[in-house]
């Protein structure tokens with residue numbers, strides 16, 4: 001570990017030294033050991049690489065690096081090899097001797113490990129893979145270049161130079177002006193202009209101010225913040241220190257979701273390293289500026305990500321929101337001026353300082369500048385973390401980057417913005433993805449969830465699913481949210497059970513408008529989104545449930561039944577699989593018989609039949 | 618900075634001290650805004666939302682809770698616009714579905730023409746508690762004991778003693794009983810004993826050594842005596858006989 005840096009010069013010198021080592025022209029391999037690759041076996045893969053390199057005594061020839069998420073988690077474990085930008089996917093322990101021998105030592109590409117595309121065949125370079133092609137990875141792109149537990153790696157790629165520039169060349173007001181000029185809007189949900197928020201906090205009365213990182217990310221299935229915080233913790237930390245200096249804060253907090261052990265570990269290590277190098281703590285880089293950070297583990301509730309609930313939780317109180325008629329930049333944590341920003345918002349700051357606000361505002365579209373990271377999940381071929389310029393069309397994300405819908409099925413809807421986002425139909429696929437357009441369409445940006453649904457998803461059931469989540473995750477303080485979500489969910493239940501009435505639609509709309517108006521916090525006021533958008537865009541599907549007592553997608557159990565088609569060859573697979581013995585074997589080449597009275601509609605036979613001989617109607 | 622501001626409520630101009638809430642100023646001027654979770658002696662909380670009003674500031678009009686909203690220069694407030702009434706009615710509708718047999722809620726709802734919940738009857742509930750948190754807040758802010766708290770979240774949130782067992786810190790003062798807007802707290806004094814059923818507690822009542830009436834829980838008197846540093850035996854006689 002290098003010693004404490006006491007001036008910008010010392011940092012520059014270290015940067016040069018580390019940069020040289022990195023440029024030494026060695027072959028390098030970055031193996032992902034991010035949270036999503038681990039279940040696919042990245043831990044043993046990493047170990048096997050270490051053993052193999054050691055066994056052969058080639059450690060000095062290969063620049064081996066364990067990194068955070070590369071984005072294409074679906075294909076994990078993945079690795080990137082330079083030179084050549086070679087992207088290997090689904091790497092298994094058995095592949096490793098071959099990778100070392102052929103690719104790392106003799107620069108021979110192993111075709112089998114490349115990404116395959118039906119139309120183009122094998123693709124070697126990461127940049128040419130459709131998943132990466134339309135992305136603009138100004139933030140996540142660094143994940144492959146650094147070991148998140150190594151501050152040297154971060155410094156080698158220019159890390160902390162934005163901090164140095166801020167402390168020694170810029171006045172706090174100038175930094176705020178740069179952030180304002182960049183057009184950066186908060187990545188945590190609301191899209192509030194970051195520069196303006198900083199300015200209000202700087203101008204607020206009080207000597208003691210706080211800056212806070214929101215890494216609560218409570219949306220089920222979303223992990224964009226996790227991938228960033230665990231893959232490049234220093235970028236968040238650097239942004240936070242710059243913000244603290246600009247705002248005039250000397251204490252910061254990082255509120256991390258408790259279920260994120262890797263992110264917690266890596267940000268803790270990052271802070272210790274930064275402190276040792278004099279980049280955090282007292283007299284940062286000899287500038288006289290002091291700043292300390294504390295990490296807090298989240299309370300585990302979705303609502304704790306809401307700004308006032310998060311601050312209450314930081315104070316050790318229950319995570320309950322309060323009215324924000326007096327803003328948190330005036331009276332936040334412990335009643336003191338506090339600036340809270342999302343992980344991704346903070347990570348954008350060093351980029352803006354280093355490259356200038358014009359560079360940043362040239363990305364994306366006017367009013368919605370820069371990029372946004374999404375957790376792309378659901379029924380698309382390519383799932384993972386994608387970073388795109390704001391203003392890109394939904395279609396480009398889902399069909400180009402996401403590779404379209406799985407199993408040749410039809411696209412039905414995409415839900416953006418987490419559990420209280422809206423569901424947008426096919427007719428809106430050309431919508432530019434930005435804060436304003438998504439809100440206008442009845443959805444929202446949220447912190448970057450994107451769930452794709454196909455023809456097998458019932459939109460009434462989807463709305464019910466999200467409301468069930470929100471019903472449990474509401475803090476329960478205010479009447480509209482606590483009582484209103486419950487009633488909406490009950491009505492949706494009834495519709496799914498075939499007990500819906502036409503008047504239910506009006507009642508749902510009325511309740512929705514009421515929650516938007518009267519709920520205390522944005523959980524309650526955004527909770528109707530999944531319901532209102534599905535009523536709006538999938539009205540026919542509601543009517544099918546209510547009027548015809550049918551679930552067109554074949555999901556709502558009370559409204560469907562299974563039947564055996566004539567082409568059933570009597571193989572008996574379903575007979576064995578049925579948990580209630582509702583299916584009887586007749587004889588080979590004769591269709592089996594399904595007893596409706598015993599059928600619990602669990603779908604097992606439908607899923608197991610290779611002949612498509614089980615029908616739903 | 619001026620100490621007073623001028624604002625308009627329902628078309629009439631009022632001057633008010635800075636720092637007061639819209640609800641306070643309206644009440645001071647005889648304009649009635651319904652409330653359930655509010656009590657002057659306790660910090661506003663914003664849970665029942667019944668005190669909603671429509672405020673306009675510049676070009677922006679929105680619904681806010683008047684118990685929390687501080688008055689501002691030039692603010693325009695409407696306490697009974699269509700939008701306010703629509704929201705208030707829905708709140709009462711939701712509360713009535715939760716507390717379908719509670720007299721206070723039934724009467725309040727009826728005042729706004731809500732005589733029956735809009736929801737299917739099988740979902741009507743028979744709670745008395747609306748989770749306004751007044752009992753918990755009174756215990757903490759007024760009495761200074763914090764014997765009870767709001768536990769759980771979402772639909773299962775409720776005021777409760779620690780671990781849902783006996784409220785061991787409770788002194789039996791009954792503040793929670795007095796502040797509860799819906800009479801959801803069941804308290805009775807009988808045969809020299811006070812019981813507060815919700816918190817599973819009972820207290821011996823002090824008998825006045827002069828007139829012989831039972832006049833307050835011994836635990837409460839002991840709490841006050843210690844807090845105020847009064848001599849032992851100070852409360853042997855009831856206030857009437859003193």
Ligand SMILES: Cc1cc2nc3c(=O)[nH]c(=O)nc-3n(C[C@H](O)[C@H](O)[C@H](O)COP(=O)(O)O)c2cc1C
Nearest residue numbers: 186187188214217218305306307341342345522523
């Ligand atoms: C129910 C709820 C949950 C939220 N969860 C998060 C979250 O997990 N992460 C986050 O950054 N913001 C979340 N927010 C938004 C925050 O309240 C806040 O606006 C944001 O952290 C501000 O940062 P930004 O300006 O950088 O976007 C949530 C809001 C609500 C209403």
Ligand code: SF4
Nearest residue numbers: 475477478481521524
């Ligand atoms: S809207 Fe929901 S989450 Fe927000 S304060 Fe009200 S009850 Fe709590």
Ligand code: FES
Nearest residue numbers: 034037069070073
């Ligand atoms: S975690 Fe490995 S690619 Fe995302």
Ligand code: FES
Nearest residue numbers: 654663665666684
């Ligand atoms: S009285 Fe204002 S919210 Fe209850």
